[in-house]
Amino acid sequence: MKKSIAIAASSVLLLLVTACNTDNAGGANTTGNNGITPEAELLIKASNYQFDQQQYHLKKDVPVKITFKNDSGYHGVLIPGLRVQLDQKNDSTVIVPTEAGEYEVACSIMCGSGHGSMVSTIIVE
Numbered sequence: 001m002k003k004s005i006a007i008a009a010s011s012v013l014l015l016l017v018t019a020c021n022t023d024n025a026g027g028a029n030t031t032g033n034n035g036i037t038p039e040a041e042l043l044i045k046a047s048n049y050q051f052d053q054q055q056y057h058l059k060k061d062v063p064v065k066i067t068f069k070n071d072s073g074y075h076g077v078l079i080p081g082l083r084v085q086l087d088q089k090n091d092s093t094v095i096v097p098t099e100a101g102e103y104e105v106a107c108s109i110m111c112g113s114g115h116g117s118m119v120s121t122i123i124v125e
């Protein structure tokens with residue numbers, strides 16, 4: 001009995017993975033929500049050569065949809081502490097920050113002379 005449940009569960013997983021791959025093949029922006037329903041949204045905008053805010057604020061344990069947008073130039077965003085990496089093609093994800101603290105935000109694409117100064121902070125509280 002337990003075995004058949006496991007098989008059923010892995011089939012569902014397989015279907016989900018297949019569905020995601022189909023999306024990618026279409027070339028559309030993929031929206032990874034990790035199966036979580038977001039209760040908040042955060043938009044991070046990048047331009048040459050800065051993010052639109054020095055600090056972004058998130059609430060601990062609240063699922064948030066993080067969306068990245070290039071206002072000018074070609075950039076990406078990397079938040080190692082929250083395991084988030086977004087760019088123009090893969091521009092949003094849903095995460096649940098489970099630990100309060102400050103998380104470093106950086107540009108993930110070598111975009112030019114001001115690349116090193118593209119830093120910001122996400123504060124989870």
Ligand SMILES: [Cu+2]
Pocket residue numbers: 075076107108109110111112114115116118
């Ligand atoms: Cu950059």
